[in-house]
Amino acid sequence: AQSVTQLGSHVSVSEGALVLLRCNYSSSVPPYLFWYVQYPNQGLQLLLKYTSAATLVKGINGFEAEFKKSETSFHLTKPSAHMSDAAEYFCAVSALATGNQFYFGTGTSLTVIP
Amino acid sequence: KAGVTQTPRYLIKTRGQQVTLSCSPISGHRSVSWYQQTPGQGLQFLFEYFSETQRNKGNFPGRFSGRQFSNSRSEMNVSTLELGDSALYLCASSLALGDPYGYTFGSGTRLTVV
Secondary structure, three states, X not given: XXXXXXXXXXXXXXXXXXEEEEEEEEEOOOOEXXXXXXXXXXXXXXXXEEOOXXXXXXXXXXXXXXXXXXXXXEEEEEOOOOHHHOEEEEEEEEOHHHOOOOEEOOOEEEEEEO | OOOOEEEOOEEEEOOOOOEEEEEEOOOOOOEEEEEEEEOOOEEEEEEEEEOOEEXXXXXXXXXXXXXXXXXXXXXXXXXXXXXXXXXXXXXXXXXXXXXXXXXXXXXXXXXXXX
């Protein structure tokens, strides 16, 4: 079975500061890992994905995440926060062996303080 | 190319009624999945369709059903609506079952049950 835990339901950072959103996963088989962003009243937009290639994954809008198997983590980072980054962020795990159903974390709401 | 289209965007229904939501996937995408998003429960998987067949189902009562047509468009139906069914219903499409590249989500249908 797969599951995802996002530490911190709310994170606040100052504009220009480092963004770090935490995600730990549990999977009995090699996982695929994803970060999605959701703006108010919108669907989810894919930020980046790990599919067993490079462990450091670069996504859109300057975000990146590193897959660390030993820590079962897939934390999302961005060196410098921008006001437009304020949104809800979801980490998700799926596994081909289990039919590709996505399991989402509970989300982290990011606030950027000017 | 056009994204995932969900109609309608907003819907208000009365308890006991039924509702049908529609999802048109990205052209060429054959897998369609449905998720319910609520503040309390987060994102919960409803079901996934591929080639007009339900391939995977979440833990929802039988009042929730769906189908997929030969052109990959999908509908979900909720019968005997309850207040707790108020949620954002998200549809996502992908190229195929077991697609490791992630979903593309629609903007969702906001269902309010009164």
